[in-house]
Amino acid sequence: MKTILVPTDFSDNAGNAINYAAEIAKITKAKLVLFHAFHPPTIPADVPVIIPFDELEKDCLARLKKIKKNILKKYGNELNILSIVKCGFAVDEINGMIKENKIDLVVMGMRGAGYLSEKLMGSIATILIRNTSCPVLAINENVKFTDINKIVLACDFQKIQNKSILEPLKDFVKLFKSHLYILNVTTNLKAISLPVEVLGSTIFGNALDDIEHSFHLIENEKIVDGINDFVNENKIDMVVMMPHKHTMLETIFHERNTKRMAFHTHVPLLALHE
Numbered sequence: 269m270k271t272i273l274v275p276t277d278f279s280d281n282a283g284n285a286i287n288y289a290a291e292i293a294k295i296t297k298a299k300l301v302l303f304h305a306f307h308p309p310t311i312p313a314d315v316p317v318i319i320p321f322d323e324l325e326k327d328c329l330a331r332l333k334k335i336k337k338n339i340l341k342k343y344g345n346e347l348n349i350l351s352i353v354k355c356g357f358a359v360d361e362i363n364g365m366i367k368e369n370k371i372d373l374v375v376m377g378m379r380g381a382g383y384l385s386e387k388l389m390g391s392i393a394t395i396l397i398r399n400t401s402c403p404v405l406a407i408n409e410n411v412k413f414t415d416i417n418k419i420v421l422a423c424d425f426q427k428i429q430n431k432s433i434l435e436p437l438k439d440f441v442k443l444f445k446s447h448l449y450i451l452n453v454t455t456n457l458k459a460i461s462l463p464v465e466v467l468g469s470t471i472f473g474n475a476l477d478d479i480e481h482s483f484h485l486i487e488n489e490k491i492v493d494g495i496n497d498f499v500n501e502n503k504i505d506m507v508v509m510m511p512h513k514h515t516m517l518e519t520i521f522h523e524r525n526t527k528r529m530a531f532h533t534h535v536p537l538l539a540l541h542e
Contacts (some may be wrong), residue, residue, distance in 0.1 A: 269296045269439055273371040273402075275303045275362050275392070278331055281409040285377035286335060288405075288536070290343045291413040292375070295443065299348040300339070301369060302332045305361035306353065321355060328353040358392045366402045373436065378406040378537070397539040403436040406537040416444040416505040422495050423510060425452045425467055425485075431475040433540050437508055440538070441479045448481040449502065453494030457487035499535060508538045 274289045276282040286302065293300040306328050332351035340347060354361045365371060376393045396404050419441060428434070441448050450468055454460060460467070468483035488494030499507060 269298045269372045269436075269443075271299045271301060271369055271371050271373075272296075273301045273303055273362070273365055273369070273374045275305070275358065275374070275376055276332075276335070277304070277358075279377070281377035283335070283377075284409055284411070285375050285407040286339065287342075288407045288411065288413050289375035290339050290347065292373075293347055294343050297348075298372070299350060301350045301352060301365070301371070302335060303352050303354075303362070303365055304328050304332055305356055305358040307355060307357060325353050325355065359395050362392070362396060363400055366400060371402050374400070374402050374404045376404060376406055378408055397537075401541055403541065404539045406539070408534065408536075411534060411536055414505065416440060416446050418449065418502060418504045419446045419506045419508060420449040420451050420495075420498060420502070420504045421508045422451050422453070423471075425471055428471060428475075428510075431473070433510060434472075434475055436540060437538065438476075438479055440506070441481075446480075446505070448476070448479055449484055449498070449504070450476075450481060451484045451486070451495070451498055453486055453488050453491045453498075455487065455489055457485065460485060504535060506536050506538060508540065510540045 269292075272289050272293055274282075274286050276286060289300060292298070306324055329351060332353060336349045336351050339349060352365070354364075356364075362374070366374065374396060376396065378393045393404075393406055397406060419437070421437065437448070440446065450472070452464075452467075462470075464483045464485040467485070484498070486494055486498060488497070495507065498504065
């Protein structure tokens with residue numbers, strides 16, 4: 269992990285994500301890129317107003333530099349921090365930054381229980397989680413950095429064609445010497461005839477042989493509740509999902525019961541992408 273991008277809107281929630289990213293950067297010695305995208309307010313065409321783009325940019329950059337100064341003071345001057353401001357729509361500019369700067373991880377703030385599906389479905393965080401090409405680590409406003417000893421990969425046990433999608437996850441596991449739990453939540457356990465270890469080996473092959481891991485299959489009518497129960501019972505420190513072909517994320521976003529999603533209130537959510 270060489271470069272971490274942290275988009276911010278200067279909110280407390282984003283500030284919390286910056287602190288989390290700084291902790292990771294300190295451990296991995298990765299470059300930390302603080303980023304803000306701004307766009308001027310919409311003004312009626314018949315109103316003669318000159319929008320001071322340069323002033324807006326300078327103001328945003330000054331705020332980023334102040335954040336950088338505070339991070340260096342808190343985490344040490346050895347951190348490599350870059351501050352960038354661009355004019356444009358946040359999602360487009362973030363995706364542009366990912367491509368231009370070879371970003372390895374995006375760290376973003378996310379609100380708490382109930383907010384995820386009800387108010388953030390069209391937000392920057394969830395759009396990136398579901399559509400970007402880079403791993404995205406969503407940090408709830410109440411999450412503080414701790415050692416990541418236990419990680420759960422919640423997936424639907426469909427065969428993964430491109431095993432490289434697992435590399436960012438394996439980096440986290442190796443970095444923190446974590447145990448990886450691979451979890452599938454099914455609504456009908458009796459319909460599964462093969463042992464979970466056999467299913468897991470069929471899906472992952474030998475891709476996980478170099479890390480400590482175990483396979484788990486549980487029954488619950490609500491996928492969200494099943495993940496929550498597993499997270500709480502096993503004291504999980506991070507939840508990982510793959511938002512494209514091999515995930516339960518779409519189902520979770522459409523469940524009415526998302527207010528009970530415990531994992532996004534006290535543990536980070538890492539989204540991997542092929």
